[in-house]
Amino acid sequence: MMSAAMDKPPLRLRLAAMGVDSVTLLALPAVLFVLALFVYPFFYGLALSVEPLEGAAWYANYKKFFTDPFLYDTIGKTLRLAVPVTLLCVFLSIPIALRVRHMRNQRLLTTILVLPITLGTVLIAEGLLNYLGPQGWLNRTLITIGLIGGPLQLVHNYWGAFLGLLIAVFPFTFLLTLSYVTGIDPALEQAASTLGARPWARFRHIILPLLAQGLAVNFCLSFVQAFSVFPTAVLLGSPAGSTRVISIAAYTAAYEAYDYSLASTIAMIMAGVQLLIVAALLSARGLLYRGPMGGAKG
16 A cells, blocks of 8 residues: 555646646636636626526527617617727728837837827716817817807717727727737838838738738727727717617616616627627638738847
8 A cells, every 4th residue: 555655656747747737837826817707707697698587588688689679779889880990990000000110209109199098988088078079179169260150069979989989999909000010020121122112012012911910800809899888988979879889788777777687688699799700800810811920020
């Protein structure tokens, strides 16, 4: 018995044989953190969504959502707001990032561009209300100089929410694009330039293919952020009309109707729509560029 126990390898070696070593164990706190804050709430919400009130069938909430135009229309309204904002953020971030990487005061300009991140969506919305509202600086200035006869309706509609969401999402998109752009070796452009390639040709045949994979990921992350819009749609948009997004429907079900099961159902549908779009885009990103990704520095 004693010889068998002595021949048995220690626990450290047995764990190492299974691929678990001291370095792997360092990831355990992060795994527990993800399980506690993301995985458990997701499955709890999923279970709650199939427990409708009044003892109805497990799919009653999902049936109610997709048969009630007032509910399922929120998906289209959210997409009409989130997709254009995300596309515009990605398109604007490319030329700005390409310009910033060659500037001497890169850190200063980057700090200015990402400043809205420190403000938050609520402060951004309040600032736009003071600037673009009926009694805001812009309207009063235009009326004073005689360009318009009355205030322009720039907030409490689709375009107010669009502008507020654009300002909130763009810094995040720009930082990701800048990280991809600065990772491209300038020697590639220099070599193409010496061979007579013009700026547009260099961008189209060198920069864009190397950025394509990163821009797809950038679009996905920015889209998820834009799709979850809530304060901007309420403060700057029309929460009962054109900007009644899906998050507002979930909030109404939870805190006005006190139907937490239906609110969880809407949240699950919201997550499902995001996952479908992100999965489709990540699956199709290989169509953009299938060449080598060896253009990074270092």
